[in-house]
Amino acid sequence: MEEKEISQAVISRLPRYFRYLGDLKDEGAERVSSQELSRIMKVTASQIRQDLNNFGGFGQQGYGYNVDYLYEEIGKILGLDRKHHLVLIGAGNLGSAIANYMNFEKRGFIISGIFDVDLTLCGKKVREVEVYPMDELEAFIQTHDIDIGVLTIPKAAAVEVANRLIDCGIKAIWNFAHVDLQVPDDVLVENVHLSDSLMKLSYNIATREA
């Protein structure tokens, strides 16, 4: 599937294409041209065609792209055609928000277990998912075929838990802590740094006013 290396710039646009194609699908659209998509998404038609052609020719000259087919294919490229099993570390508000968000499950991201240092939470459930004590983390991961660890805990704890995850062989971490994790080459980290995002907004406010 990957002859040449695809740039992260392209990859970060794929979920957005996927989202718009999903909308078109819901509206019952059968086909869409790069020009039409360009207008809706406010990116150049040229970029859309270039981006898609990194992965193969999904369109047809004189016709455009079949919405259902392209949606399906981008889904596959994004790995949404297979199930992912996650553990969530941190049963606070942020962790609960993620556990309660049903759409992740719809896309194949299944939260298998939640872990928290607070023993009074253990045994309780967030939606359908049980909360376990931290010392059961390693055993759980090894017996439940876990792909992704989600860190919704403060930064000091995140560094420590990340190391535990790495030690028991986890290959991907979705990190919400405000820290850059140091991980081996074969471990993937995707960061969601909320405060960075808010600061960007703040910068743009300050700049616009000047």
Next chain:
Amino acid sequence: MEEKEISQAVISRLPRYFRYLGDLKDEGAERVSSQELSRIMKVTASQIRQDLNNFGGFGQQGYGYNVDYLYEEIGKILGLDRKHHLVLIGAGNLGSAIANYMNFEKRGFIISGIFDVDLTLCGKKVREVEVYPMDELEAFIQTHDIDIGVLTIPKAAAVEVANRLIDCGIKAIWNFAHVDLQVPDDVLVENVHLSDSLMKLSYNIATREA
């Protein structure tokens, strides 16, 4: 402050510089060279110097950068030297997570009020902040000098509420809903699309395995 236009690529690196400088400050470091920072942050020294020089010469030849001073200056560039007043729309888990995260307040982001459609929540408090019914939104914004509206509600509601915010003159929206808001030119939007982030991770998992 802004002679030439600064690219968003540069801006999105500023919070990360700020974070590392904060750490250095906490460790008691007095000075840092671009080379040293380069090693810690894993970006080129050249990029650090280029980025900083967009905003002025903060360093000194033969010495490097004074940590306290540079931290302070980047804070100012990011607009962290002034207070921002926010309203949060959506008192669910995600909204509560943000309301409970004390560090935003430490950086001058003050949550003045929380709004929710669920009337049973109204009158209650999340940390120190009261939850109000949706029909008080406009009046509240106009009487409390609100800069930023934070949308932690589902996508259909987000579009509608965004329009209400725009109509009563809000100039910045921090959007957590999985939708691209259509706003006038003078309204800033910063998106946090969690599912896009998770899909990127999923792509990278699928690709690494191939």
Next chain:
DNA sequence: TAGATTGTTAATCGATTAACAATC
């Protein structure tokens, strides 16, 4: 003064846009 390190210019690299031949 000698050494270190910035600020900044020039070179390179990569990503975006434009153009158009291929083709449905």
Next chain:
DNA sequence: TAGATTGTTAATCGATTAACAATC
């Protein structure tokens, strides 16, 4: 066939890296 629109090559633009003179 004529019109539309892709896939793809070439041109442009912008961002990153390298190099080095200025200077602390």
